[in-house]
Amino acid sequence: METIEIRLQKLTKVFQAKNKEETVAVKDFDITIPAGKLVGLLGPSGCGKSTTLYMISGLLKPTEGRIFFGDTDVTDVAPEKRGIGLVFQNYALYPHMTVRQNIMFPLENIKMEKEKALERAYFYARLVGIDHLMNRKPVQLSGGQQQRVAIARALVKEPRVLLLDEPLSNLDARLRLQTREEIKRIQKETGITTIFVTHDQEEAMSISDEIVLMRDGVMQQKGGPQQVYDEPTNLFVAKFLGSPPINLFEGEIKDEKVIVGDAQFGRAEGRKDQEVIIGVRPEGFKIVERSSLKVKVDYVETIGRDTTLIIDKPSDPKYSKFDPEIAGPDQHENNNHVDEDVDVDEDMKRLQEEGSIEESAPEKKETFRAIVDADHRIQPGDEIKLSVKPHKMFLFDKETGELV
Amino acid sequence: MLEERHDFKAWIYLLPALILLIVFTFYPIVNTFMIVFMVDYDFLYGDYAGWTLTGNIEAVIGHRQFWPAIRNTIIIAFVSVPMSVIISLFIAVWLNSIKKLQGTFQTIFFLPYVTNAIAVGLAFAVIFNRDYGLFNYLLSLFGIDPINWVAPGAEWRFSMIALLVFITWNGLAFKIMVFLSGLQSIDKQYYDAARIDSASRSRVFRKITVPLLSPMIAFITITSFIGAFKEYTAIVGMFGEQMGHRGQLMTIVGLVYEALGEPYTAGSVSLAASAAIVLFFMTLLLTVFNMWVSKKRVHY
Ligand SMILES: Nc1ncnc2c1ncn2[C@@H]1O[C@H](COP(=O)(O)OP(=O)(O)OP(=O)(O)O)[C@@H](O)[C@H]1O
Ligand SMILES: [Mg+2]
Numbered sequence: 001m002e003t004i005e006i007r008l009q010k011l012t013k014v015f016q017a018k019n020k021e022e023t024v025a026v027k028d029f030d031i032t033i034p035a036g037k038l039v040g041l042l043g044p045s046g047c048g049k050s051t052t053l054y055m056i057s058g059l060l061k062p063t064e065g066r067i068f069f070g071d072t073d074v075t076d077v078a079p080e081k082r083g084i085g086l087v088f089q090n091y092a093l094y095p096h097m098t099v100r101q102n103i104m105f106p107l108e109n110i111k112m113e114k115e116k117a118l119e120r121a122y123f124y125a126r127l128v129g130i131d132h133l134m135n136r137k138p139v140q141l142s143g144g145q146q147q148r149v150a151i152a153r154a155l156v157k158e159p160r161v162l163l164l165d166e167p168l169s170n171l172d173a174r175l176r177l178q179t180r181e182e183i184k185r186i187q188k189e190t191g192i193t194t195i196f197v198t199h200d201q202e203e204a205m206s207i208s209d210e211i212v213l214m215r216d217g218v219m220q221q222k223g224g225p226q227q228v229y230d231e232p233t234n235l236f237v238a239k240f241l242g243s244p245p246i247n248l249f250e251g252e253i254k255d256e257k258v259i260v261g262d263a264q265f266g267r268a269e270g271r272k273d274q275e276v277i278i279g280v281r282p283e284g285f286k287i288v289e290r291s292s293l294k295v296k297v298d299y300v301e302t303i304g305r306d307t308t309l310i311i312d313k314p315s316d317p318k319y320s321k322f323d324p325e326i327a328g329p330d331q332h333e334n335n336n337h338v339d340e341d342v343d344v345d346e347d348m349k350r351l352q353e354e355g356s357i358e359e360s361a362p363e364k365k366e367t368f369r370a371i372v373d374a375d376h377r378i379q380p381g382d383e384i385k386l387s388v389k390p391h392k393m394f395l396f397d398k399e400t401g402e403l404v
Numbered sequence: 405m406l407e408e409r410h411d412f413k414a415w416i417y418l419l420p421a422l423i424l425l426i427v428f429t430f431y432p433i434v435n436t437f438m439i440v441f442m443v444d445y446d447f448l449y450g451d452y453a454g455w456t457l458t459g460n461i462e463a464v465i466g467h468r469q470f471w472p473a474i475r476n477t478i479i480i481a482f483v484s485v486p487m488s489v490i491i492s493l494f495i496a497v498w499l500n501s502i503k504k505l506q507g508t509f510q511t512i513f514f515l516p517y518v519t520n521a522i523a524v525g526l527a528f529a530v531i532f533n534r535d536y537g538l539f540n541y542l543l544s545l546f547g548i549d550p551i552n553w554v555a556p557g558a559e560w561r562f563s564m565i566a567l568l569v570f571i572t573w574n575g576l577a578f579k580i581m582v583f584l585s586g587l588q589s590i591d592k593q594y595y596d597a598a599r600i601d602s603a604s605r606s607r608v609f610r611k612i613t614v615p616l617l618s619p620m621i622a623f624i625t626i627t628s629f630i631g632a633f634k635e636y637t638a639i640v641g642m643f644g645e646q647m648g649h650r651g652q653l654m655t656i657v658g659l660v661y662e663a664l665g666e667p668y669t670a671g672s673v674s675l676a677a678s679a680a681i682v683l684f685f686m687t688l689l690l691t692v693f694n695m696w697v698s699k700k701r702v703h704y
Binding site: 057059078079080081084085086088090092094095096099107108109110153156157 | 543591593594596597598599600601602603604607612615618622
C-alpha cells in the first residue's frame with residue numbers, strides 16, 4: 001500500500017445559515033501530515049475538527065484553501081474518488097446489513113470479484129478481530145465491536161488515507177483503552193496516513209505520532225505529544241493538555257522574579273515587569289526545606305507511586321484571612337523579595353474585589369494540585385514548603401494568553 | 405393497592421372511547437357475523453325467519469355480480485397498490501433530494517389528499533371524457549382514435565384502465581408524505597458513508613434507501629391493500645352510482661351498498677352482511693400474507 005502525505009493549505013470553511021449568519025468553523029488551516037503517520041486532531045467541542053475531517057474526505061466543500069494528497073490537488077475531487085476510509089463519530093454502520101455485508105459493501109461498489117472481495121473482507125475482519133461475528137447485524141454487537149466493524153469497512157478498500165472521527169467516544173473506559181491500542185497497532189501494520197479526531201487529550205497524546213491542537217477553527221500548535229506538553233505556546237494549549245490539568249496562578253513578574261501572593265515561584269530572566277498568569281504542571285512542584293512557598297495541605301490522594309496533594313492557592317484571599325499561621329509574620333520574614341507589604345495587600349484586595357482568579361482558571365477554584373513522590377508521608381493539615389521546577393512553569397500574558 | 409387504583413383510573417379515562425368502540429365497532433362486527441346466519445333479517449325490527457348455516461353465503465356467491473366484483477376488487481388492489489407505492493417512492497426520493505421549492509412541491513403533491521374523492525373523481529371523468537378529455541387529446545397526438553373511457557357504453561377494459569389511473573393517482577399523496585417523512589428520518593450519515601464507499605446512485609437507492617424505508621413500505625402496502633379491497637368511493641366519483649356501464653366496475657363493497665340500498669327486499673341485509681364477511685376474510689388472508697412477507701423483508 002502506498003503511503004501519501006496530506007497537505008492542507010489555508011483551508012477555511014464558513015457555514016452560512018438561512019438568515020445569512022456566518023459561522024467560521026475552520027480558518028486558514030495550514031498543515032502537513034507526514035506520510036504513514038498517525039496525527040491526532042485535538043480540540044474542544046465545536047472547534048471544527050469534524051468539519052476539517054469532512055473537508056479532507058470531500059463530504060464538505062472548503063470555502064477557501066486547497067487540499068493535497070501527495071502532489072495531487074484533490075480539493076475538487078469527489079469523495080468516492082479520493083481513496084479515503086472514514087470512520088464516523090457514530091460509526092454509521094448500515095443497520096440492515098450483516099457485518100459481512102457492511103464490510104463487503106465498498107468492494108461490491110467497485111465491482112470487485114466476489115471471491116476476492118470475500119477474501120479481503122475476512123482478512124480485515126481478522127485484523128480487527130471480528131471475523132467470528134460476520135453474520136451478526138450491527139445492533140447485535142457491542143459498541144467496541146461495532147467500532148471495529150466500522151474500521152474494517154474503512155480499511156477494506158485499502159484507502160490511502162484513514163480518517164477517524166472520535167471513534168472511541170461511545171466506549172467505556174476499558175474498551176476505549178483497548179481499542180485505541182488496537183487502532184495504533186492496525187495503523188502501524190498498514191502504514192496508512194491517519195487522522196484521528198478526538199477531544200480527549202489523553203487519548204490523543206497516547207495514540208498519536210503528532211498532535212494538532214485546534215481552537216475555534218484556528219490551529220494552535222502542532223508537534224509531538226510530549227513536545228507540545230512540555231512547550232505549550234499559549235495558555236489554551238497548556239490548559240488543554242495534561243491530566244490532572246495544569247495549575248494556574250495569577251501573579252506578576254517583578255525584577256525578573258515570578259511572584260504569586262507572598263511567594264516567589266522562580267525567576268524570569270530578561271522579562272519586563274508585568275502581570276502574568278503562571279501555569280505550573282502538577283508534577284512541577286518539589287518538597288523542599290527552604291522556600292517562600294509555604295502551604296498547608298488540604299487533602300492527600302495516594303494512587304500507586306504518586307501522591308497528589310490538594311493545597312490552597314497562595315494567592316487566594318482566604319489564605320491570609322483565615323489561616324493566620326500561614327499568612328503570619330513568619331512568612332513575611334521569608335518573603336524578603338516582596339518590597340513592600342502594601343503591594344501585597346493591594347493585590348489581595350483587588351483580587352478579592354474582582355473575584356477574578358477564577359476567571360482565568362474556572363476549573364480550579366481555590367486549590368491547586370501537586371504530585372509528589374509517595375515517599376513523603378504527608379498528612380492532611382501538614383505544612384510543607386514547595387519549590388517550582390523551572391521547566392514545568394510557564395508564564396502567559398494576562399491579556400492574550402501567549403507565552404511571555 | 406397503588407396499582408389497582410391506577411387501573412381503575414385508567415378504565416375511567418378509557419370509558420368514553422370504549423363505549424363508542426363497543427356501540428359502533430364491536431357490536432356491529434359481532435352483529436354482522438350473526439346476521440350472516442339469519443334468514444331474511446329485517447333491521448328495522450330485528451326480526452328474522454330462522455337460522456341458516458350457508459344459505460346467505462350461497463346467495464351472495466350466486467349473485468350475478470359476485471364474481472365480477474371479486475375480479476374487479478382483486479385487479480384494483482393488485483395493480484393500483486404496487487403502482488402507487490412504487491411511483492410515490494420515486495417521487496418522495498426525488499422530493500427529498502431537491503432543495504429549492506421542496507415545500508411548494510410537497511404542498512402540490514399533498515393537495516389531492518385534502519380534496520374529496522368524489523370531486524376528484526368527477527374531475528377525472530372529465531379528463532377521460534371521450535370528446536373533449538385531456539387524455540384522448542394526448543393520445544390523438546400519437547394518432548390514436550378517441551376512446552370511450554367512462555361514458556355509458558364504454559368497454560370494461562378501458563373503464564378499468566381509467567379507474568386504475570385515478571385510484572393510483574389518488575393514493576399517491578398520502579404515500580408520498582409518509583415516505584418523505586420516513587426518508588427525512590434516515591440518518592444522513594448513511595448516505596455520507598455510502599458516498600465514501602463509492603456507491604452508485606442506483607445502489608444507494610436499492611441497498612440503502614429501500615431497506616431503511618422498508619418498515620414504512622410495509623406499513624403503506626398493508627394499509628393500501630386493505631383500502632383497495634374497500635374501494636367504492638373512487639368508482640362512484642368517476643362513474644356514478646351505477647359503478648360503470650351496467651355495473652361492470654362493481655366491487656365487493658359496492659355489492660354491500662347495493663344490497664343495503666334496498667333494505668325492504670327480504671334477505672338483502674343478510675346478503676350485504678355475507679358480502680361483508682367475504683371481504684373480511686379476503687382482507688384477513690391478504691394481511692396475514694403481507695405480514696408474513698414483511699417479517700422476512702423488513703429490516704428491523
Ligand atoms: N452544517 C453546519 N451549518 C452551520 N454550522 C455548522 C455546521 N456544521 C458545523 N457547524 C459549526 O461549525 C463549528 C465546528 O463544528 P464541528 O462539527 O467541526 O466541531 P467538532 O470540533 O467536530 O466538535 P465535536 O467535538 O463536538 O464533534 C461549530 O461551531 C458548529 O456549530
Ligand atoms: Mg465532531
